[in-house]
Amino acid sequence: MSTPAYDPFMAAVVEGDPNALYAELRSSTPRLFIERYNAWFFSTFEDVWNLEKERTLSVANGITPTQLLLGAPPNPFMVSQMEPPIHTPFRAALNTLVRPSVAQKMEEAMRAEARALLAPIVDRGGGDLLMDYAGPLASRVGCWLSGLPLADSPYLMRTINQFFHRDPAKPGDTGVGGQAGVELIGYITNFLAQVRAGRHPATGSLGVLLDEQRTDPSITDDHIVFIVMNVQIAASDTVPKGIAATFHRLWSNPGEREKLRAMPHWTLSSFLEAVRIDMPTQMQGRTVTERLEFGDIVLEPGQKTMFMFASANRDEAEFDAPDLYRIDRGNRRTLGFGNGLHRCLGVHVAQVEGKVAIEEAMALLPGYTVDLAASRKHKTEYVKGWSNLVVTIQ
Template sequence: MCVAEADPILNQPQIYDPYEYALHDDPYPVYRRLRDEFPLYYNRKHDFYAVSRYADCMTVLRNFKTFINGKSTTLEKEVIPGSLPFILSMDPPDHTRLRHLMVNQFRPHNVAPLEEVVRETARKLLAPHAGTGRIDIIADFAAKLPMAIICALMGVDPADEDMLRGWTDDIVHREDGSNEIVEVNITGTRNLLGYFEEMIQGRLARGEVGEDIVGQLIAFEQQGKLNHAEVLGYLYLLAIAGNETTTKLIGNFTYQLWENRHERDRLIGDPSLAAGAVEETLRIDGPTQMQGRETAEPFELHGHTIPAGSKVAVILTSGNRDERHYDDPETYRMDRGSRDHLGFGGGLHSCLGAALARLEGRIALEEMLATMPDWDIDLASTRRMHSAYVRGYTHLPLTFTPRSAA
């Protein structure tokens, strides 16, 4: 839906395009300009609005009746063909029903018992590299740890983890400057959903539903609490969210603690600060950069009317760097203690798996510090993923003092 021609918002310079690869290396100067000069921004090319200040982000996230998820949580005009409805793309009452079915599974007290298996998995992944002095912290560690945990919770064969991770990467990828759905997105979706369908049918044929997440969802369907499309949609979201964001979180705090080495030195002296480092990374360089909403009715903001049916980008990490809300927000301080950040979204659709991501991030950092506390980054060999929504590395090669030499 286009903006009325008389609206001066049409005259804004086109400085923010989340699909342009050039933005992905360092979007934060652009975010600052949006906050200071264009708190309500309009992108003519892709026909969406954007909010970038903390208070405005919270307004959109909390007002779920006006800013809805039901038509899509992305800015694209079309959804990936073959994709199914999942909890993130629902509004009440369906969202409420689905969230309540699984919310207990991911509450902190139910996630805490996973600490031993997460730590054991982290140590196994790091061990082969401890004596070499080299590791690609994404390919060798961060991409494998969260996928291993979410796959274990779903009962996925460990031999299939790399395959599922590749499909989730394909689903979130976007071409440079384009918001078009392309074949790799479609194929990734088809493969992931096909895998879970085969998994479910195999269990039903054997008469062994299981007690893991897949088994619970099958039972809910049998009890009439979910339909089959909702079961597949749930698994689709868990596979993506349980992999992509935590992988990028680990890579991002690896970079931030290398760039802010005085903070890493403090961590080496006091590893109990690891949880604070995870929170500060979620605030200042969180993997989920932006979420999309759509207006169900017109909404007034900063002297302009956002028409009904408009796409709206909520730039979460811009809000997290808003000096109107945080003191000295561009400085990385792991003892800041700001758990009101937008790293897990906010409002009705705040991240269901936040406790699990925090646990995995903290343990990953603790084990990294125990194995290679003096890591250095080979900047020339780093590679970023390209997505409008998730920011992080696909390759982040490190060098460090081998354990034998240390």
């Protein structure tokens, strides 16, 4: 089989549905080297799963397609772009905010937020489950985790949406997105000053990092600002896409929706299955630091390795009938949240949040219908998924 024409920035990938192309890559060229990017693209589950654990591949040159393939600079202050030994204490400190027992304790508060957000949607006979429900819910949970003020959650949601702005005429991040990033940095820096002045309590990641800074002078204000930003962005962007994908998949698979109605204990699984089949993060990558023999190829220092999560999550070698949405799939392994040292920090919170968001909506708008003509998708080479999911209820 010949290698299909593939480029992560091509319109068919960014704007269309790349899954058929990913399937061709998996069967023809699962380890594809693209010269102009000096990068390997790995599309199978097994390769991505194993390479995620490979310690000679580094995040220190960045992880996003714009950074690794187009040369945008890394950000050494973000936890996602730190290597051990620097990564270790930051990650340990942040883990205290998101471990399973702590995530579980957020459940009732999440439920109250979810009900409050659903009430006007029910009153109006429908609404946008992304912009009016999953988005605000995730942004508010993001504020609990980051320590930024709840009152500013609408501003944060708006600015973070802009951060992922794309221009069809230009690959990768845009000036509009960059401007949103600069604004967020200024906003968090200012908020940090207010916390220090005693005008706001120090909570969430901001509180944890300020505590750490008292005993560890190597922690700078840049670390605090960028980690708070990292947490708020990561918590706000992917969760709503996973929740909206679940609502869309349940609606377009009435048999699965019936199954869930009859067996509500599959709710978490219905969310995880949507994250698998509609993986919000298309790909992330690393840089090779030491020569590495990997099966039939050799990775050379300086080359990039791109982990094609969206393709890996539909690999027929790992998942039976991978293009089918099945809420009771029950796979033990998933790359929905990555793997290895940089596995998603918020995985336990995301799971409680997804389960709560779906349970509450299924209770309050059980017969919803998706209005596809009014719904929109976010089209980028990096994060993909619903940007508006409009539903009506009878």
